[in-house]
Amino acid sequence: MKPSTSIQDYLKRIYELTENGSPASTNDLARELNIKPASVTGMIQKLASEKPALLEYQKHQGVTLTSAGKKAALEVIRHHRLLETWLVQTLGYSWDEVHEEAERLEHVISEDFERRIAAALGHPLRDPHGELIPTADLKMPLDDSTPLSALRKNQSGKILSIKGADADLLRHLDGLGLTPNTMIEVTDYSPFDHNLSIKVNKKNIVLGLSITSKIFIEES
Amino acid sequence: MKPSTSIQDYLKRIYELTENGSPASTNDLARELNIKPASVTGMIQKLASEKPALLEYQKHQGVTLTSAGKKAALEVIRHHRLLETWLVQTLGYSWDEVHEEAERLEHVISEDFERRIAAALGHPLRDPHGELIPTADLKMPLDDSTPLSALRKNQSGKILSIKGADADLLRHLDGLGLTPNTMIEVTDYSPFDHNLSIKVNKKNIVLGLSITSKIFIEES
DNA sequence: TATAAAATTTAGTCTTGCCTAAATTATTTT
DNA sequence: AAAATAATTTAGGCAAGACTAAATTTTATA
Numbered sequence: 001m002k003p004s005t006s007i008q009d010y011l012k013r014i015y016e017l018t019e020n021g022s023p024a025s026t027n028d029l030a031r032e033l034n035i036k037p038a039s040v041t042g043m044i045q046k047l048a049s050e051k052p053a054l055l056e057y058q059k060h061q062g063v064t065l066t067s068a069g070k071k072a073a074l075e076v077i078r079h080h081r082l083l084e085t086w087l088v089q090t091l092g093y094s095w096d097e098v099h100e101e102a103e104r105l106e107h108v109i110s111e112d113f114e115r116r117i118a119a120a121l122g123h124p125l126r127d128p129h130g131e132l133i134p135t136a137d138l139k140m141p142l143d144d145s146t147p148l149s150a151l152r153k154n155q156s157g158k159i160l161s162i163k164g165a166d167a168d169l170l171r172h173l174d175g176l177g178l179t180p181n182t183m184i185e186v187t188d189y190s191p192f193d194h195n196l197s198i199k200v201n202k203k204n205i206v207l208g209l210s211i212t213s214k215i216f217i218e219e220s
Numbered sequence: 221m222k223p224s225t226s227i228q229d230y231l232k233r234i235y236e237l238t239e240n241g242s243p244a245s246t247n248d249l250a251r252e253l254n255i256k257p258a259s260v261t262g263m264i265q266k267l268a269s270e271k272p273a274l275l276e277y278q279k280h281q282g283v284t285l286t287s288a289g290k291k292a293a294l295e296v297i298r299h300h301r302l303l304e305t306w307l308v309q310t311l312g313y314s315w316d317e318v319h320e321e322a323e324r325l326e327h328v329i330s331e332d333f334e335r336r337i338a339a340a341l342g343h344p345l346r347d348p349h350g351e352l353i354p355t356a357d358l359k360m361p362l363d364d365s366t367p368l369s370a371l372r373k374n375q376s377g378k379i380l381s382i383k384g385a386d387a388d389l390l391r392h393l394d395g396l397g398l399t400p401n402t403m404i405e406v407t408d409y410s411p412f413d414h415n416l417s418i419k420v421n422k423k424n425i426v427l428g429l430s431i432t433s434k435i436f437i438e439e440s
Numbered sequence: 441t442a443t444a445a446a447a448t449t450t451a452g453t454c455t456t457g458c459c460t461a462a463a464t465t466a467t468t469t470t
Numbered sequence: 471a472a473a474a475t476a477a478t479t480t481a482g483g484c485a486a487g488a489c490t491a492a493a494t495t496t497t498a499t500a
Contacts, residue, residue: 006487026448039488041449046486060448060495090310091336104328110321116311226457246478259458261479266456280465280478 003054005107008076009033010043011054014065015073023062074134079106079114081127081134086117088128095128095180096170130161130180130216146219148184148196149212156185157217164214177201178215223274225327228296229253230263231274234285235293243282294354299326299334301347301354306337308348315348315400316390350381350400350436366439368404368416369432376405377437384434397421398435 003011013032017024026044030037048057054069065073083102087093093101118124118136125141127133132141145160159182162173173179177200187204188197194209207215223231233252237244246264250257267289268277274289285293303322307313313321338344338356345361346352352361365380379402382393393399397420407424408417414429427435 004486027446035487036489037448038450038490043487045449091333091340093336097332101330101333104330105325108324108328110324112317113311113321116313120311224456247476255457256459257478258460258480263457265479 003072008107011069011073012076014063018064023064025062071138074138074140076106078134079109081131082114082117084127085121085124126160145216147213148215148217149209151186153186153189157219158183159215160218161216162214176205223292228327231289231293232296234283238284243284245282291358294358296326298354299329301351302334302337304347305341305344365436367433368435368437369429371406373406373409377439378403379435380438381436382434396425
């Protein structure tokens, strides 16, 4: 049986919160899901004790996904990212408008629908935010991107994604032309403060480590 | 507040069942919704007694929509029919594959999404089945179609829709090339048995009243 | 290391929306 | 018009998934 919309949301968030290797805490999950911690405890206890368990849980120790749970999560994430890509490409949504729409659609599209948009888009590797799209067989592709902070003078590449930036920073970066798919070139590197001088759209700007570590690049 | 998915389904079905002017019965609604009659009674009692009532109901007398209820129903129907049109045109669904998908999507798309696909499709008047699409201001357009059974020798037109046919008949008609958008021409009329001879795709076929009354035409 | 603070869990409740079984009301049949 | 049948409603229940308040456990602080 396909998990309910609620459960799909739990799995998706748990996947994200456990990408760093450590289990997800009740509180963090509650915050991500906009749900009270007590409700989260109830749900994960139920999920952990089902026939083929989707997650593993020990009191006060947080929760991790089983491989079945991971698959179910990747299915939802694949739907989400394909939908975002598709909404942007076929309906002219901008990259910051699509999230909410995809958040609702991801739970109701059929596998057939998923196949159709994947094919129509040419089986894309990343969504408009630069996030990797899980493959059709539900594996997360390896991330071959490099943080901008790792580049040095004369290296260049294409921006793939920006991670861990809040809305404010995102707007700021957007203003500088630093969005996914933009080409950049490092013109100078200051070993002292780790500032990078880069050229974007013919303009030169200098960025500090707090920013360059959040921008991910495909080297060229 | 936007009605829940369940309530949207109730409203949609009630709209359809009351198009003939008479109220919808508990039993008919239950059948359409694949729900037990007792459950229907419960739900319509609740809906009839809410702040701005979406429907009117008297025990044992069936149910009708208020104008607010009608609007909400038309909103869902508009979503459904726009979605079907759009899935067929942009993702290569065939007209008989889209229903289920639209049935789920109709409840979760935003007004923005609705506007975008309506615009992308050029604000179509009918869906792939030939059904009229409610307008953006939630009115059902007048139906200017004529049953094929009303045509006589030398009249011609385009098939708009086929109504009240079961899957079997639909397949049969499909085999004869009788699908929405096909041009037809009446070559003869038999007043005795009401049979019509018509030309479709260069071929001549004869149809009885039981069929011609289900095919709707735009005269030309 | 005792205590305060934070995180988590338990217990009990609520709403939505469905179900079954039994009771009631309408409609047909005879 | 009474009896049989069909439709509808009432009553009581259940599962999902959320909430609050209170209890407990863990972690951090003094």
